[in-house]
Amino acid sequence: MKDTPEKPFKGRLEDRRFLTGKGRYVADITLARQCYMGQVLSTHAHARILSVDTSEAETMPGVIAVLTGADCAADGLGTVPPFFMPSLWGGPEGYATQRKILVDDRVRCVGERIAIVIAETADDARVAAETIMVDYAPLPVVTDARAATEADAPKLWDDNENGNISVSIPMGDKAATEAAFADAEVTIKRRLLSPRIAPFSLEPRVSVGNYDEADDRYTLYTSSQDPHGVRSNIARNVLKIAESRLRVVSPDVGGGFGLKAHMHPEDALVLWASKHVGRPVKWLGTRSECMLTDTQGRGQEIEVEIAATKAGKLTAIRAEAWTNLGAYFWGTATPPLFFAMQLIPNIYDVGAVDLTNHAVFTNLPPMSVYRGAGRPEATYLAERMMDELAAELGMDQAEIRKINAIAPDAMPYTTATGMTYDSGAFADMIDAAARVSDWSGYDARAEESRAKGRVRGRSLISYVEVAGVMNERMEIKFEPDGTVTIVAGTHSHGQGHATVFSEMVADWLSVPVENIRYVQGDTDKVLIGRGTFAARSSMLGGTALLRAKDALIERAKLMAAILLEADKDSLDFADGMFKVRDSNKAIALTEVAKMYYIPAGPANALGLGLTGEGTSAGKPGAAPNYPNGTMVCEVEVDPRTGALTVDRLAALDDVGRILNSTICEGQIHGGIAQGMGQALMEEMVFDEDGQLTSGSLMDYCLPRAEHMPDIASELSEVTCTTNPLGVKGIGESGAIGAPVAIVNAVLDAVRPLGVAHIDMPVTQAKLWSALRDAEAAQ
């Protein structure tokens, strides 16, 4: 719901513990007799391991055990496959890697885990790990995805019949696209890059493993967005135990952004090591270690060509992309491969498409999801090309978009890539964004910039997000005293679920919000859940919660009927009361609930306890939702120095029915900041040997407060038709739209100076070079 003067945002229920230093992050957990794990990471991007000498480490102070890949093999530990492959989403079969949690034969990227040291303190473990000598026989290295597809490129996986390509995902209609290009009045071709970047949750990854011999059971505390997924992966693939014998707990998690949507080798290593040493084992990732070993996002090169009429109407798009998987097909790498193609049509009727995405192995650390997961790449292409077309035809940025936008009366509309949009008022969003951003006042601001010797540029871009993947489960239960507990399958790590879900239940059941407890993130407390990523929780968690409420009310009705001496079908539930239709007999839900916990009496026949569970499903299989929006950005560039300021940024977002406007806008602000980092600052840089040269905050630039403009955000409510709440996701929108909004504005500023193209990140040095090159060419 929207904040109003009568009902302002009052803070979140979870805020107090974070504000007082009482957050419960995994690094804060100290178990009795706990010891620490340090790691030996590969220093070569591609090499055979000839030997691992641990003899000195074993004698170091505080060292309890040293374990290598040979010990993994001796203990029969299994390897880790991808969470799922493209074939599960209707794509072709591909080459799936199996990853060892400690590598003993051949390293394929820097940062591979080779050995671990368990010691009394974290310092002891790290110091001893430094003494372990690994003898390598280096192999040739390939870091670029497109180069890795060449016939003579070093090959990563010997038994992959398709060279270094894991899978090539085709999409669209080749013949129709060719026909459209044959008739095209205008064609434009570009090569676009979305470099690798770091998700960079501010909390580094951390795990604590504890094997309990008495129960023959493991407990893992890990900073994860999806504890049940981590449990399945480790139990089935690595430890090969029943899932019930592993408990995974993810308490407070200090940011996820996709990095923590899947397991990491350390999660399995601390459990295995704990069984070895008979004590709890804690691993605290240092920032440098995490920069080297975290999964990264993006990493795509794409060749694109568009066809259009002289009036500015798109008729076809063809594109071929090379996505840099890194050394393994790891974690949830599948969704970005699809979304990077599926969302290319964006808000437009684009005619025909012919798209291919090659997922390519290289000697870089593995790629997986990062906020947006393929959607920013698709949007970057669609909106870069739309501006190229506008520039070519001399058309207004807003006008050309409205010519191509899908009309609301075309809904539901299936795009050329097979996405069925249920709702959206795209052209209206463009008009509204122009209003919010003072589009018409631009000329005066451009003149002010000119007077200062600077140039101003602007952009207006649109985006579509696809939200609501997989399925979900939620539970609502009454406690014996009439208070309520929500048991969530989703996992909030900043999104404010404890507040929003509790407010929803409070509203539905007319229970005071302070009487609601919210539980998540523990596989012993939550039967099953998928966690939180891909802007999925509002729709899938929300819908499952609604169904849990419905189930709970249905069961409560049975008791209410007994207590009111009425027929069940004559009861209505409203405002927290069951009322007998056409009578004045009524009873409160909380009183009904308490009766389910009375140990004796006539109501006993209904059994013990009042709970409701609900499930929901999304893409693929069931319909997702399509949040969308328009961003307007203005930048100012000093043409002498390349210095760049993002001066204004307005975002208008259709989020469907609003559950909490302040929290929605918070998500938008954060996504935009990450999008700005991608556009202007962030890049994981590897040299030709595959060595990471941006391995700390000394060389990897994150946005700070003074880099950010004051964002003008407005929410629009176009009700979603694919779920009973009418909601659309919000977690990724900012990160999807912002990169191209900013790059397009920069290009708009410098195009008159002769700069026709620039790649992300648009650093000052890069912009200065482009300006000098353009100057020299003129």
Add this chain to the structure above:
Amino acid sequence: MSEITLRINGKQRRVTVEGRTLLVDLIRDQMNLTGTHVGCDTSQCGACVVKLDGDTVKSCTVLTATLPEGTEITTIEGVSTGDLHPMQEAFSKCHGLQCGFCTPGLVVTAIDIVERSPDGLSASQVRKALKGNLCRCTGYQNIVASVLEGARAMGVQVTEEKETV
């Protein structure tokens, strides 16, 4: 190993530290005050900011053994007792936190910014003064709003309400 007496959140504590023990490690591991966080290893993220004899410092930059006897340290746990500090209230009211990991360092920094600006504070001044603190969730907008709201509650005038770059 050396022994030193510190005043941490108003309590006198006699501690034994190694030469290499960073203040943040003392606070977290020996004092069990886990509100002070570690987000990097190059002293850039600001999640470990504490107050040290009236100055804010990144506690990962301080070797505990080098501190003078009796040094006064305030961590996030010492910012308020019972009721929240007006700055903590402001962060909640303005949604200036999401995952909460950067929050302790930001709250300690924010109080310091306001205390050093008795003559008034503007949004752009706040943005500049936050240069030592990283947040990956909020995009800073609501943090800036929180600091200004906290400033008002602490009796400091907020100037230049509308931001200009």
